[in-house]
Amino acid sequence: MNNSLFNPRSVAVIGASREPTKVGYTLLNNIINSGYRGNIYPVNPKADEVLGLKCYKSISEVPGEVDLAIIAVPAQVALEVAEECGRRGVKYLTVISAGFKEVGSEGADRERELVNIAKKYRMRILGPNCLGFIDSYTPLNATFAAVTPRRGRIAFVSQSGALITAILDWSIKRGIGFSKIVSLGNKADLDEVYFIQAIGEDIETKVILLYVESIERGKEFVDVAKQTSMKKPIVVLKGGVTEAGARAAMSHTGAMTGGFTAYEVAFKKAGILIANTISELFDYAMAFSNQSIPAGSNIAIVTNAGGPGIITTDLSLKAGLRLSSFSPSTINSLRSKLPPAAAIYNPVDVLGDARADRYRNALDIVLSDEDVNGLIVILTPQAMTEPIDTAKAIIEVSKKYLGKPVIAAFIGGEAVREAADLLINEGIPCFDLPERAVIALSGLCRYRSYLDELEKVIEKYVKFYDVDAVRAREIINIARSDGRRALLEIEARELMRAYGIPVPPAFLVKSEDEAINAANKMGYPVALKISSPQILHKTDVGGVVLNINSDAEVREAYRTILSRVSRYAPKAMLYGVTVQKMVPKGREVIVGLTKDQVFGHMIMFGLGGIYANVFRDVSFRLTPVTPSEAMDMIKETKAYAILKGIRGEAPADVASIVNVILRLSQLVQDVPEIVEMDINPLFVYNEGEGCIALDVKVVFS
């Protein structure tokens, strides 16, 4: 890989040690044993030679260029060493040393200083407080881990170093191989964004696995991951998902962990697959590192036992896969090649006495069916079973059908071990339980649908030219100069008008006569509402009168409101009374906005009305959103069924909601200081009749 962190021409190990219990010993030993072909320079003022290599007193004494320096000295001297590296022209630092941000404010100061030194000399830093990294193809093992992994196609980038050491040991018995392993440590400089981009270009890597607890550069992360996802799959295990989990994350890295919803929304936008467990992370990876991406989610199951076939069917359907419907010719071929008692419909049961040949025939017939996009083959060791020959048959047949992934579940222990190893070595993921095969295959299928989704995301954004961004900014500025952080109802309505979002006609008036005048301009019925920056909940102080039908009623309502408000909110500063046209009731939905500190603005769509809080029937997207995304947001909710019309109702004007979502998306691009916003309710009328934003709340920073 053409990157001088992963593929440096020379490596210095500062803090190299002759003590086998020291990190500086293991590090150097790993570099040597990994077969690294560049120059290796141990640096230690107290040694002349370490592990058979000449040792230098300091980095300054090292002859020739040094691309990479690995710093494994106490934090107290690390800065000095970094400075020396800078002067020496080192390009990359990998700082193993702990004692930085993770230990409190003194460490945080030290970390900032480290970054400043690196900037001064244009060095990049991995760490500090990390395990190092491994590149299996350079090859270079620049970690102090006890185990060297198998070479493979999986890159693993982890914010937890201990997780890497544990997984390395565990991966051996599972037959999992890696292309690259990176321990991010405190991410003072190089972070997941950097590595996703770098490894995205690495031809040796087929899948990128991430373990992250926090992401700081949210927008760059989404952009880079989205570009990379189109080339190769990214699977993430996010630590700190739940509230208490997030608390643990804070005590662990001192990093801010956003709410998981924002992460989920961001991962979705970036086409990143989410794994829920370590096992899932690697089961996905096993599939991605060798198998191709299927054209769809229709799968076949071939088994030599009914029960496991049923279990696999259940789990596949739960995982969102579908069972292929075989063509008549597939059915006929199976019928002619299999014994009469075999099940020839999907799942195919080749029966307990099936030898390798019968498996081969069944697999060949099933994989040739057009409706089969991928296949799970199950083997249980029975008296006549030939695990190894069956494995060979699977390998042989699967090569004929390259676009169709094949995943094996050989259920058992010793009886199937050798056969399973054979499959894994030949690139067919083989698991000991069917549930893991289902997860692996469903990962491949999910990636296919993510690729299809990504096309929507890269579709052009709609830009509205009928909006008045200048006026929008003015509205915010006036409110801000007024010392407020939220807009008045009348201002929020004007903001909506500036962005072409329909609101009911309304005027702010200061007298009974003005109110009557306004009502006559709009036509009855109207509503009157108090307008005051101090009164957020107008109904609570009697500040609202609805369904007013005449001049006399306007007059009476005006007086009633003012008298109630003077009684219940005597100190409120009054801007006047809003006269608003009553509009017919539509189906109630909510469109809202919130700003996540990591990923920026998220737009929300959901069911409105009294059930909104009970059912939490909402969907989110990061802004900006495309028309397809806006439509998907609506379709994802159950409210969509209501909008389409149930019990013979006419369909609602969904296109008008899409329009509102897109315009709000543009609004926060133009006026990013808006941090929260609710249109609740948005009344949606029948198809072609549009929608109206009844109540609008806007909070800005």
Place this chain on the structure above:
Amino acid sequence: MNNSLFNPRSVAVIGASREPTKVGYTLLNNIINSGYRGNIYPVNPKADEVLGLKCYKSISEVPGEVDLAIIAVPAQVALEVAEECGRRGVKYLTVISAGFKEVGSEGADRERELVNIAKKYRMRILGPNCLGFIDSYTPLNATFAAVTPRRGRIAFVSQSGALITAILDWSIKRGIGFSKIVSLGNKADLDEVYFIQAIGEDIETKVILLYVESIERGKEFVDVAKQTSMKKPIVVLKGGVTEAGARAAMSHTGAMTGGFTAYEVAFKKAGILIANTISELFDYAMAFSNQSIPAGSNIAIVTNAGGPGIITTDLSLKAGLRLSSFSPSTINSLRSKLPPAAAIYNPVDVLGDARADRYRNALDIVLSDEDVNGLIVILTPQAMTEPIDTAKAIIEVSKKYLGKPVIAAFIGGEAVREAADLLINEGIPCFDLPERAVIALSGLCRYRSYLDELEKVIEKYVKFYDVDAVRAREIINIARSDGRRALLEIEARELMRAYGIPVPPAFLVKSEDEAINAANKMGYPVALKISSPQILHKTDVGGVVLNINSDAEVREAYRTILSRVSRYAPKAMLYGVTVQKMVPKGREVIVGLTKDQVFGHMIMFGLGGIYANVFRDVSFRLTPVTPSEAMDMIKETKAYAILKGIRGEAPADVASIVNVILRLSQLVQDVPEIVEMDINPLFVYNEGEGCIALDVKVVFS
């Protein structure tokens, strides 16, 4: 175990063979090798000696009593052999032979004949078409499986024989041991109900695992499992969960598979834990076979690595566990015993350099905290880590806290293998990934809450004495004699009245004058509805007029209805017109009933109104239900939040819904021929104001 199937005094193997490839050879060999201490009689007309034992020409020639005969001859001669066994006084048959129900109608006839023979001689049958069974304590391995399992505390009863052979092989490497293994085969006689009861009494077994695809004796199953669940946990993996899965189940065993909802409801009633995967089934079992049941779901996590601690926290909370809040004294002790950088709040991070002693201290302090009900201890192999000594520390400390289960996750491969084996051998479940530890501990905690639930289920049923069962039966009989399978609206209302469920006042009238008379008796407003057995959807034919406020309007509505009906449903037989009092609108819920062919009547509660179909917010219970169960049904739904009152609404009369549920439960006990029923909507008024069944549909068989 005092049961002559599992612990026979003597065993005959009919079809014992000298051919090592034959089932009859492996069977006999397994019996001998398992160390069985009773008499073993091989039976084969063509041999004098098999595997060193004297062989008999027929079962009749065998000297002494034979408790158990294992039949491994072709199906064609199995009946003859069974007859001979009967004459010979055999008590139990285990029929290995295939060729019965699973091969079609001829086989089904043969199976019925087999059952008849057994009944004649009072023999019980395991199978046919099964693998046999194993009792590790008798000891007796009466299967033809290739592997003999480790001895342990888990009983595994499976409807799939192949699953048993695969799991036996697989269980060895996982360190899982069994007390009993039973292959049910076609379940011609002995079924899961029999074995749950028998093994429920077995002191060697601590947990019963079931793999079932179908259950035939639904009510007995629930009764027996409920009794057994109170003594020891039952965990089930149900094959054929999804529709396509169910299809596979039918082709596999020819058994009827009920919809999964009925199974879920039945398992819940019986206190059975559901596993979703094979791995879950055994992860649960590992915990149950050695650890005690915790007092609650508050857990602690002790780890030597932050990342895995965070992952475990996330998964625990997702699984419904809670993290304990440590007492100040726990916090103080941890602070004094652990290094300053350690995390002393839950999850406790003893840091990467923790040796066994530090683990011991942390575990001891944490387990002594009153709020800790159970604990997960995580180890990642790092430079200073002492896996084996840490394992010993865990074993030692856990013995001090017997009511508090301890589950280990030693993440790794070779580096932790020996330590993991040590833990498992000492009864501490140890997994290689934290997700499995979480599943195991959550299983223990779920069983605790099931035990608490079971107390509700065994609470006394309420019996209402103000009901008129005779009248209810009459109503059904009249409708039946009329050739109908559904009640008219007016009949359904009367049925409700007979069971004390409030309905709006209503009269069936045959003339305008009668209608006016009825309206005046009840008071206005009223509604008029056509009554005809042919008209199910009255509104569609214009057969309903609502909100009638005067005698004149009644007259007009009566005429309108009759004229519309004569136009749109000219052939319908008319019983008259129903005059019903209009009642105020309440919160809309649905209470319904359905009869499952396996488990009997299930009662349903859910949200009513237009959102009912969109949100499917419903809960089910098998009847009869207790008051606590009825209350739980309501609480399980999101509708409960609406009933409690949102946005300042007064709470609804939930007690009146409980009353309706209990009365319906009693109704189907008294009149079991009701197969379907809907009260939709049930209008629920504010607390103390009751509810009214607006529309009632009743279908009977």
